[in-house]
Amino acid sequence: MASSPVPHEPPIYRRIADRLRQAILAGEFRDGDRLPGENALMSEYGIARATARQALAVLINEGVAVPKRGSGVYVRHFRPIRRHGSRRLSREQWGTGKAIWDSDVTGRPFTVDDIVIAREAAAEDVGRVLGCGEVWVRRRRYSVDGRPVQLAASHFPADLVEGTPITVPDTGPGGVYARLGDLGHAPVHFTEEVRARMPSPDEAAKLRLPAGTPVIEVCRSAFAAGGTAVELNKMIIDAASYVLQYDFDA
Amino acid sequence: MASSPVPHEPPIYRRIADRLRQAILAGEFRDGDRLPGENALMSEYGIARATARQALAVLINEGVAVPKRGSGVYVRHFRPIRRHGSRRLSREQWGTGKAIWDSDVTGRPFTVDDIVIAREAAAEDVGRVLGCGEVWVRRRRYSVDGRPVQLAASHFPADLVEGTPITVPDTGPGGVYARLGDLGHAPVHFTEEVRARMPSPDEAAKLRLPAGTPVIEVCRSAFAAGGTAVELNKMIIDAASYVLQYDFDA
DNA sequence: CAGTGGTCTAGACCACATA
DNA sequence: ATGTGGTCTAGACCACTGC
Numbered sequence: 001m002a003s004s005p006v007p008h009e010p011p012i013y014r015r016i017a018d019r020l021r022q023a024i025l026a027g028e029f030r031d032g033d034r035l036p037g038e039n040a041l042m043s044e045y046g047i048a049r050a051t052a053r054q055a056l057a058v059l060i061n062e063g064v065a066v067p068k069r070g071s072g073v074y075v076r077h078f079r080p081i082r083r084h085g086s087r088r089l090s091r092e093q094w095g096t097g098k099a100i101w102d103s104d105v106t107g108r109p110f111t112v113d114d115i116v117i118a119r120e121a122a123a124e125d126v127g128r129v130l131g132c133g134e135v136w137v138r139r140r141r142y143s144v145d146g147r148p149v150q151l152a153a154s155h156f157p158a159d160l161v162e163g164t165p166i167t168v169p170d171t172g173p174g175g176v177y178a179r180l181g182d183l184g185h186a187p188v189h190f191t192e193e194v195r196a197r198m199p200s201p202d203e204a205a206k207l208r209l210p211a212g213t214p215v216i217e218v219c220r221s222a223f224a225a226g227g228t229a230v231e232l233n234k235m236i237i238d239a240a241s242y243v244l245q246y247d248f249d250a
Numbered sequence: 251m252a253s254s255p256v257p258h259e260p261p262i263y264r265r266i267a268d269r270l271r272q273a274i275l276a277g278e279f280r281d282g283d284r285l286p287g288e289n290a291l292m293s294e295y296g297i298a299r300a301t302a303r304q305a306l307a308v309l310i311n312e313g314v315a316v317p318k319r320g321s322g323v324y325v326r327h328f329r330p331i332r333r334h335g336s337r338r339l340s341r342e343q344w345g346t347g348k349a350i351w352d353s354d355v356t357g358r359p360f361t362v363d364d365i366v367i368a369r370e371a372a373a374e375d376v377g378r379v380l381g382c383g384e385v386w387v388r389r390r391r392y393s394v395d396g397r398p399v400q401l402a403a404s405h406f407p408a409d410l411v412e413g414t415p416i417t418v419p420d421t422g423p424g425g426v427y428a429r430l431g432d433l434g435h436a437p438v439h440f441t442e443e444v445r446a447r448m449p450s451p452d453e454a455a456k457l458r459l460p461a462g463t464p465v466i467e468v469c470r471s472a473f474a475a476g477g478t479a480v481e482l483n484k485m486i487i488d489a490a491s492y493v494l495q496y497d498f499d500a
Numbered sequence: 501c502a503g504t505g506g507t508c509t510a511g512a513c514c515a516c517a518t519a
Numbered sequence: 520a521t522g523t524g525g526t527c528t529a530g531a532c533c534a535c536t537g538c
Contacts, residue, residue: 062448070535086498100469196446196489198312214464219350239446248336320516
């Protein structure tokens, strides 16, 4: 008997999520607009509550929508900060200065909190890059407009920086790179390794990330003239708040 | 009366997810190991099926675990490909060559499929960067070991490349950049804009991404000597398969 | 106070994988 | 054939938001 050779209809909750996503892309819902809630979907489609929730969960985990307790589910905003890798080659001199993504947060001041400076045993990966067993670590959190956007942890070989201003909160004019220069180890080269992943619960809490928001993990190594690694800066960045820009010549 | 000032216990499903995550980090479950399934969690904790599912969904949406239908939920693997931004400055000459993340896929050959070459009206953002209304687009998908890892779409100003090998599948020796050179528009400068986000359903399907996997979106603009943009390459990259590396001098 | 999302229970049927 | 995850129903109580 010819059984229906249908190429597999998606489940109800997927179809609803797809419809809502389409409506958002088509502009029927704008940034910040309230989407139909669980009750609305239940009555509109004649489905159970859990199914309506599942449909909304799809959009939430895609980062397209954000739930607000007791209020509703809302279309999400994307307003990135632009972070330049090598400022020396930065884009202004190239092309018409046109970028793919707008970044209207650029220029607003960062605030810093949660500063912790400590001498620690180096984690396995950090020790391998810096070539040492003990490190001084400077941890802090950056915020823009009161919204946390980045966690950073700078690691230095303990023997190299012991007793210098790098081990205290105020590093003096020029910051840690100037102090490394004072030591005869000014960074002359950087390499950044970039990956993206979903945040750990700890990172999600510290950055106040809604579901569906990845983080970008940037590990920047700084090298002095001899080729020795003098700093390793691990950054955890709210992916919804940032665009990274790298410039280089052919 | 003194009501209990408890700092809010997390819900059951969160606590179970946290326990499992800890066990994974502690090495009790290794890459590829099977985690306790829904039935196991239901009987172990005396909870309903939906609650056990919710606990597993947390780990799946974090990208920590991957569900396999009819089989189980498994601990996920991270084995990235390393992609170099500017090969000229690449890391080998710096430091001890130690990187934060291993990348054992490096060197394995890419395969290419889904090649589509077409002349189109430029999307709003593409047209702004390239300064034109019509573009030739070269789309393709890259795979490693049969696993799709990247979608790429190179855009060229239509007037610039019309009638050249850039508009046909075989671009000849040296590829599109050599052909741009033939036209007197060899790229001398590149800008890459990098962001991360959750994939659209279409992207997730084309890259066969499990839930909890972000994509990295790289938009690379190539500029010729005069400063005109001659190419815009939009890449959608499986974040679980890639580490991007950028090298630059101070 | 009414409506919203957050959590949870106790069932059900299905498609699929493995043995 | 058994067990697994995938989908769905029909309820319930809670905490929180906004009027």
